[in-house]
Structure formats: structure tokens, C-alpha cells
Amino acid sequence: MNIKKTIFSLAILFISLIAYSSFKMEKIFDNRDNSYKNPVINYSLPDPSVIKGGDGYFYLYATEDIRNLPIHRSKDLIHWEFVGTAFTNQTRPNFVEGGGLWAPDINKIGNHYVLYYSMSVWGAEWTCGIGCAIADRPEGPFQDQGKLFISSEINVQNSIDPFYIEDNGKKYLFWGSFHGIYGVELTDDGRSIKRGEEPVQIAGSDYEGTYICKRGGYYYLFASIGSCCEGLKSTYTTVVGRSENLFGPYLDKDGGKMMDNHRVILIHKNDAFVGTGHNSEIITDDAGNDWLFYHAVSKSNPGGRVLMLDRVEWKEDWPLVKNDSPSLEAQCPVFH
Secondary structure, three states: HHHHHHHHHHHHHHHHHHHHHHHHHHHHHHHHEEEEEEEOOOOOOOOEEEEEOOOOEEEEEEEOOOOOOOOEEEEEOOOEEEEEOOOOOOOOOOOOOOOOEEEEEEEEEOOOEEEEEEEEEOOOOOOOOEEEEEEEEOOOOOEEEEEEEEHHOOOOOOOOOOOEEEOOEEEEEEEEEEOEEEEEOOOOOOOEEEOOOOEEEEEEOEEEEEEEEEEEEEEEEEEEEOOOOOOOHHOEEEEEEEEOOOOOOEOOOOEHHHHOOOOEEEOOOOEEEEEEEEOOOOEOOOOOOEEEEEEEEEEEEEEEEEEEEEEEEOOOOOEEOOOOOOOOOEEEEOOO
């Protein structure tokens, strides 16, 4: 009888060990399945902008290395599908002759999705400008509303890289590229500059690719410095400063002003990626983690600027990305 009990107990112990080992292995494989690798899209999608639509999908827009401005969608920020373009050859904006569509910024204003875009020819810094288009759905079709302004009209050289923000019931547009970052108040529909308003400079001549978010008692100005588009020689780097007011002054950790081109480095190059810049809006997952898209040049696939994703953490009211550089592999965002 004792022998039978002993054998039975050993059998139970053995089964328990097998079950525990299987559980541990399952967790290991689950962890593997729950990770992603950069880039999340391994073809050129520069200058990303992202928004969550009413259908539960995230929609991502990028500079038109895919003609007419590509749109992708995803449920989890990792697995993306191409859903079309914002424009066609017939509907694309044309206020800059031969201009490309760069650096879109997507927003929901009232009942419409409003897509701000840059239109420019490389090097034509006084004839480029910013326009907007509207749609009922994030995937479009978008109807162009024409230009808000061109550089010569608003007296801001290289008026590209728009960013829209609402603050204290008012609507604003910020923009600029290596000749100062500027902001101005818009009309209630966001489709034109409010009458009587003039641009106000908030940062110096080192920056482009503006994004501003408010968190706690601070506004955070994210921007890019360096060269975006020289392949493996690109020096693009993502930087940040903060202010207690939307129009600044934006400061670094030592109190230096972004107006004087001081800043804090957020994402720089590493052994796998260079040209790490022009970040998107911050997206928060279901676990409260913040995430940021940006583009980079992959040393293993240097033909374009691929889509990158990294988690943004906060320490002493400053954003940081682990190692200040792109992750190669990381845990996925959490969505239920």
C-alpha cells in the first residue's frame, strides 16, 4: 500500500513538473510572439503621422515616396496594410507646379479628417507651402481645400512640415524647416489663418519636423536636426525641449533655449540605423505605454527611409527612448 502511494505521489509530481515546464515554455514562446523588430515596415515611409479612426484602426500617412501620399492601417501598430492613397493623379494638389507631397499631418476637426500637407520642389524654399484636404473617413477619399499659404506670402522661408494642435479652445498650426519654427492661430474649421494673426517664432534655425504634445504642466516640442535624405550619410536626429507655455520659451535640461538651438537628444543613430528623425504623434496603448513612430535609414536596406517604432518613457518629466537610439527588438504595444 505504501509503495502504491509512493508511486502515485511520484507520478503526480512528475506530471506537475511536465505541466510547469510546458507552462514556462509556453510563456517563453508567448514572449517571443509578443515582440516586434524594427523596422515595422521595411520600405520607404518617411515623415509619418498617425491617428486612430472610429473603426478601431490606426491610420498612418507618410511623405509620397508612394505617389499621391500613402495610407496604411493597423490594429496593433505592428502589422500594417496598405489601403490606398490620399489623392489620385486627378485630385492631387497643384498649387506648386511639379511639387511633391511631403510630411502630412492628420487630425480630426469637427466631423472631418483634416490632412495638412507640404507641397514643395526640393530647394525651392520661397515657392513651397502648406495646404489641407478633408475627408469623412480616415482612408479617404480626400478633397483638397487648396493652400493655406506659401512661403513668400507668409514671409517664412521653407514653409513645410505642418503640425496642428488644439489648446485652450483655440486651433494652431506650427511649421518650419531650418529657418525657424513658427506658429499661428487658425480659424475654427482649421482651414485658414485667423484674420489679423501673424506667425510667431518659437525655435531656432536648426529644426524641422515639429510635433508638440502637452503632458502634465509642460508642452514638449519634438523636432529633427541634421540631414534627412542623404542615405547612409544622413545625420537626422530627433530632439526635444519643453515649456510651460505653447509658444515657449522651450528649454533643454540646463535651461538653454531652443530659440538658440539648444535641445535634448531623444533618438540618434546606432550600428543598425542612421537618419533617425521626423517623429509622429505619440500613441498610448491600453496599458498606458507611449509609442512614437519615426523614420530611419537601415544599413541593411538603405534604399529609403523605413518606418520605425519605439516606446517613449518619462523620467523626471522628460521623455526618453531606451539607449537614445532605435531598438532592434522590443515588446509589442498592448491592445486588448
